[in-house]
Amino acid sequence: MDGMVTAGGVPELDFDPFSRGFLEDPFPDHARLRDAGPVAWLRQYGVYAVGRHAEARAVLQDWEAFSSAAGVGLADFRREKPWRLASLVLETDPPMHGRSRRVLSRVLSAGVVNALRTRFQRDADEMVVALLARGTFDAVPDLAEAYPLRVFPDAVGMPRENRRYLLPYGNMVFNSFGPRNALFEDAVLDAARVLEWVQAQSQRENLTATGFGAEIHAAADAGELTHEEAPMVVRSLLTAGVDTTVSGLGAALFCLATHPEQFQALRADPTLARAAFEEAVRFETPVQTFFRTTTRPVELGGTTLDEERKVLVFMGAANRDPRRWKRPDDYDIRRPTAGHVGWGVGIHACVGMLLARLEGECVLTALAQRVGSIELAGEPVRRCNNIRRGLASLPLRLTPRAG
Numbered sequence: 001m002d003g004m005v006t007a008g009g010v011p012e013l014d015f016d017p018f019s020r021g022f023l024e025d026p027f028p029d030h031a032r033l034r035d036a037g038p039v040a041w042l043r044q045y046g047v048y049a050v051g052r053h054a055e056a057r058a059v060l061q062d063w064e065a066f067s068s069a070a071g072v073g074l075a076d077f078r079r080e081k082p083w084r085l086a087s088l089v090l091e092t093d094p095p096m097h098g099r100s101r102r103v104l105s106r107v108l109s110a111g112v113v114n115a116l117r118t119r120f121q122r123d124a125d126e127m128v129v130a131l132l133a134r135g136t137f138d139a140v141p142d143l144a145e146a147y148p149l150r151v152f153p154d155a156v157g158m159p160r161e162n163r164r165y166l167l168p169y170g171n172m173v174f175n176s177f178g179p180r181n182a183l184f185e186d187a188v189l190d191a192a193r194v195l196e197w198v199q200a201q202s203q204r205e206n207l208t209a210t211g212f213g214a215e216i217h218a219a220a221d222a223g224e225l226t227h228e229e230a231p232m233v234v235r236s237l238l239t240a241g242v243d244t245t246v247s248g249l250g251a252a253l254f255c256l257a258t259h260p261e262q263f264q265a266l267r268a269d270p271t272l273a274r275a276a277f278e279e280a281v282r283f284e285t286p287v288q289t290f291f292r293t294t295t296r297p298v299e300l301g302g303t304t305l306d307e308e309r310k311v312l313v314f315m316g317a318a319n320r321d322p323r324r325w326k327r328p329d330d331y332d333i334r335r336p337t338a339g340h341v342g343w344g345v346g347i348h349a350c351v352g353m354l355l356a357r358l359e360g361e362c363v364l365t366a367l368a369q370r371v372g373s374i375e376l377a378g379e380p381v382r383r384c385n386n387i388r389r390g391l392a393s394l395p396l397r398l399t400p401r402a403g
């Protein structure tokens with residue numbers, strides 16, 4: 001029952017952020033969470049919850065008090081064994097985090113990502129031309145999935161076969177950050193086989209001689225990582241690099257199809273493509289939540305949190321917090337989006353965001369330059385995942401741009 005408080009004076013809430021009902025439409029409970037206070041207690045899971053923008057940023061920025069090393073899911077690695085080997089990037093604190101992060105930051109630097117622009121734009125243009133010829137199609141498999149599956153594994157240096165496995169793999173890992181509910185159990189049914197496949201893809205001999213994967217292995221030659229760690233760091237890219245971007249692209253396409261005036265603004269000025277993608281990341285927040293674990297009693301928003309407790313940070317709620325955003329529920333490609341937490345913030349902020357932004361920008365530029373109108377050709381269908389917000393299906397109709 002809402003209205004009760006813990007012994008520490010934290011308001012208690014009873015919604016389940018991993019139930020299908022919540023995942024279909026999280027917005028009413030996001031508002032309850034934000035309005036309850038800077039910190040709340042989710043009775044069902046015995047965890048703290050943070051939904052306001054200021055406190056979400058504060059938690060994500062303080063890795064010493066809010067650790068990632070006990071896992072960024074509900075499971076507490078200090079008490080239970082992780083279901084897969086813990087990530088050497090996402091699920092670590094300094095100093096280990098700094099070692100793997102330094103390598104990834106270099107491998108995915110602005111210079112490296114910019115050098116991919118011509119190829120990524122050409123691939124986006126080709127895809128949009130082909131989809132325009134079809135007119136009506138399902139934008140999830142045919143664009144939001146097809147595009148990252150074409151450009152990303154090439155950039156990593158993966159073989160062509162079975163790239164589609166990256167999608168169920170990503171779905172599995174993101175579901176596994178939640179509780180052991182039906183979404184989790186269904187996602188890990190095939191885990192042994194998929195984990196073995198991903199492990200094999202991450203080995204040096206299965207990667208091309210150039211690409212992100214090869215560069216991570218070269219960092220082990222240079223002594224920045226051990227040779228055992230290198231495939232684990234490659235694995236982080238394969239885990240985090242595809243279905244996040246699929247959700248981001250799906251979100252942008254959904255937003256533009258349902259806000260025709262915003263698409264017309266983009267058509268009028270295609271240089272807004274990057275901003276339109278960024279606003280979709282704020283608006284839909286593909287990675288909705290992540291946990292941290294308190295390492296000591298810590299003050300947050302005037303309340304003291306107990307040590308050794310899980311804290312669920314609702315990036316999706318923070319990105320629509322009216323305390324921070326004007327008209328938070330409007331998709332507006334001209335709004336200043338700086339400060340949104342859709343990529344996280346602090347030492348764990350998304351290390352692949354420049355690459356994801358490039359993908360988003362290329363696809364939206366191709367649409368802005370070639371397409372006259374985008375409309376829904378059927379009901380969008382949500383793909384429920386414990387952590388990631390995205391669509392399973394988005395039927396769209398495109399008309400070509402006149403002239």
Ligand code: HEM
Nearest residue numbers: 089090240241244245248286287343344348350351352356
């Ligand atoms: C729209 C697409 C994407 C979204 C919304 C997204 C979101 C996020 C978020 C919220 C975090 C922070 C995790 C935390 O604080 O615990 C993160 C971390 C991370 N992301 Fe992304 N991501 C996207 C695309 C990518 C891509 C394309 C790559 C790889 C090329 C990538 C690789 C990573 C890695 C390795 C981390 C862990 C960083 C660390 O712990 O230091 N992501 N991402």
